[in-house]
Amino acid sequence: MRTFDLVIIGTGSANSIVNERFADWNVAFVEAGKFGGTCLNMGCIPTKMFVHTAEVAYTPSEAARLGVDETFNAVDWPAVRDRIFGRIDPIEAGGREWRATNSPNQTVFAGEGRFTGPKQLTVTVDSVEETITAPKFVIAAGGRPQLLEVEGLAELPGVYTSDTVMRIDELPSRMVIVGAGFIAAEFAHVFSSFGVEVTVLCRSEAMLRAQDDDVSARFTELAQERWDVRLNTQISKAEQIDDGIRLHTTSGAIDTELVLVAIGRVPNTDRLNPEATGVELHPDGRIKVDEHQRTNVEGIFALGDISSDYQLKHVANHEARVVHHNLLHPDSPKASDHRFVPEAVFTHPQVAKVGLTEREARERGINFITATQDYADIAYGWAMEDTTGFLKLLADPDTGQLLGAHIIGPQASTLIQPLIQAMSFGLPARKMATDQYWIHPAMPELVENALLKLDLPH
CATH class of the missing domain: 3.50.50.60 (FAD/NAD(P)-binding domain)
Structure with missing residues (x-):
């Protein structure tokens, strides 16, 4: 040995x-x-x-x-x-x-x-x-990737996971994505942008349910405008047909060329x-x-x-x-810091978050206030003609510290960073908004305006 x-x-x-x-x-x-x-x-x-x-x-x-x-x-x-x-x-x-x-x-x-x-x-x-x-x-x-236990599915060609789907030989004309989280949302954007007809099967009532409820609802609404999103849908059986795969679901039979299983890891x-x-x-x-x-x-x-x-x-x-x-240094160990872990979903529109959602704050009995800023109400939002994106903030009304930030819209993964920094270093929301310059007219004004909307003492 x-x-x-x-x-x-x-x-x-x-x-x-x-x-x-x-x-x-x-x-x-x-x-x-x-x-x-x-x-x-x-x-x-x-x-x-x-x-x-x-x-x-x-x-x-x-x-x-x-x-x-x-x-x-x-x-x-x-x-x-x-x-x-x-x-x-x-x-x-x-x-x-x-x-x-x-x-x-x-x-x-x-x-x-x-x-x-x-x-x-x-x-x-x-x-x-x-x-x-x-x-x-x-x-x-x-x-x-977690596999989907459905009768007949595992034996079929044309069934992929995120580990394998990026190396396929050619694009299908149509595909089904099973799942409604990060992976499903990103690949739905990728393949539909490339001209593939995409159907998303979601076993719950919304996509991106780990996000703030308002963000999840907005993204689901936009996804339904772009893809065939089947909510509250389960697959009971899969079988081979002449030109691909037939999925038997609670919302009817679906014929497709490719199935991407994206239900988690x-x-x-x-x-x-x-x-x-x-x-x-x-x-x-x-x-x-x-x-x-x-x-x-x-x-x-x-x-x-x-x-x-x-x-x-x-x-x-x-x-x-x-x-x-x-x-x-075993005698002076360092601890991991998981207090303010951010995440982003690189779909369209982008989604990003850090900290608590409203639902989590309520469940924990935490006192909070909120403010929401639409992209449509800042100058750069006018330039993009964006009418659907927004930033939502949660803050402690007593200390002015940010508790959570949630963005859906262009460059969300970038715009979230100064909010991560503020939370990580204990910068109060009011001080963050007023004690620095914000370039005008630039996208970060979304953050500035949301901070100023928080009902906090001056």
Whole structure:
């Protein structure tokens, strides 16, 4: 049995933990999939590259309201796909090669790892098993798309997840997206912008239900204008037909060429068997960690999607920095800060949030006030002729501190950043609004005006 100083399972955010400060550590990396993890290879980075292309393709559909006669002709799907992965795939290969060849104290195992005893990991590489051990482990093996348990669906060609749909050979003429969250909303925008007829099957009464209720309602309304959105719909059966797939649903039969299952993601703990080394799990399969990213087993840390309920790359990166510090400084551990975790949905219109929703504030019995600013009522909103976007703020009426911010509209993922900063550093809403310049007429006036609308003491 080979012994290392540190074993890292997963090469997403955890890959950044080991730098020159670990030069005298003997480190093993275990990676069952693509080097660099989900975000680089089949998650946030390639999807946003597709989203940007989709924004360009979708622009003509909104040009007429500005008095511009613009036409969308076609998308060269292979060219788009190959351009994107022509950038991504060399980064993946380069990262793997750099770890494997440039660092004599580091070993890369390109295979599945599974705990078989206390701090013992059996790794299978090309059908050959080897058991390794170390006093310290970092479990950061991420998650994978949740599959849909519907009679006949798994056996059919033409059924994809977010891991696979971006590499299809050609665009279908029509597709069904099962799901109503981040992934569904982003891919619905991408493929419909490219000319695909999109149907979205949502088992609940709205899309993006994790967002503030007003944002979810507005997005659902806009989605229904653009796609065939079937709310409160369940699939009972799937079958092959001559020209594709037939889904039998509670809202009738739907024939399609491609099905994208986008109902969420599950942690990869079932593939690792962490219970064999004594690590405790949440009921949903996530690894339990404390504020220092430590599991209940001394020397074993976990981070990212395998332990976090956020499933966001910037959260995993933050947690990796915490683990990096705590491995080097066990006597003065640093805690993760999950107080003000932002998120964004890169669909059309964009959606972004940080902090509490109204529903969450009420459920927790927190006293709050709100203010809403429409894009339509700021100068740059006039320039865009935007009539649907808005920013909604929640604040503590006693302290003036922001409690939450929710945006639906152009550049939402960018506009949310100063509000994240204000919440993170305790800047009161009134001071933020009045003690600095706001460029006029620019989009950030959406934030300024919303802050000024809060009924707070001067």
